[in-house]
Amino acid sequence: MTDLARPDRAEVLEMLAAFGQRAAEDVPDELGSLELTWLIAEFEQRYGIEPDLDDEAFEAVRTVDDAVTVFRAAVLAAGGDGADAPSDSTGPGRTDSAVTAGAARP
Template identity: 80%
Template sequence: MTDLARPDRAEVLEMLAAFGQRAAEDVPDELGSLELTWLIAEFEQRYGIEPDLDDEAFEAVRTVDDAVEVFRAAVLAAGGTAANSTAVSGTAADGGTTDTSADATGPAVTAGAARP
């Protein structure tokens, strides 16, 4: 799998720009909870992966770069089988894989897990 299969900062900015009907360069770096909720839904629709964020992990995503790290980790945890920039439904083929690693760049993510 190449980096092209994983979301990058430009793609996340593009998704956020659609939310506010604005240009990508006008999207602020800081994310509000409503923007993040919408962004997660958009990511799920495009990639067919649900990044399972508990409340603590959700609160840790404050910037565009934090979101990029969470989404990249979700794609990697799903085995890199996600489609890029296409509407796909469902979860990872293996039923979800857990990546419990966390570092200073972002929260831990569980991909493909069922949402309550």
């Protein structure tokens, strides 16, 4: 059975902790744009899925919980839990709109 809750808050905090070389419990709830950009790149690398974020949606992600919501939606849109996703950006589950949207975001 797939775990449609992935990624969860703990995993997102773990990703952010690696960015700041700190413990997960030391990660603040609010995200800056640099942290969010890095977090999106880390999510894409781990799951092989590019979240479909236009500029407005990107600006709306302000907290760790917002990021969890966006990432879960991306995993669900890709049709799975992301556990079997390849590490490159050409894996299954990507849609043309995800590719196009991801091209505009570093």
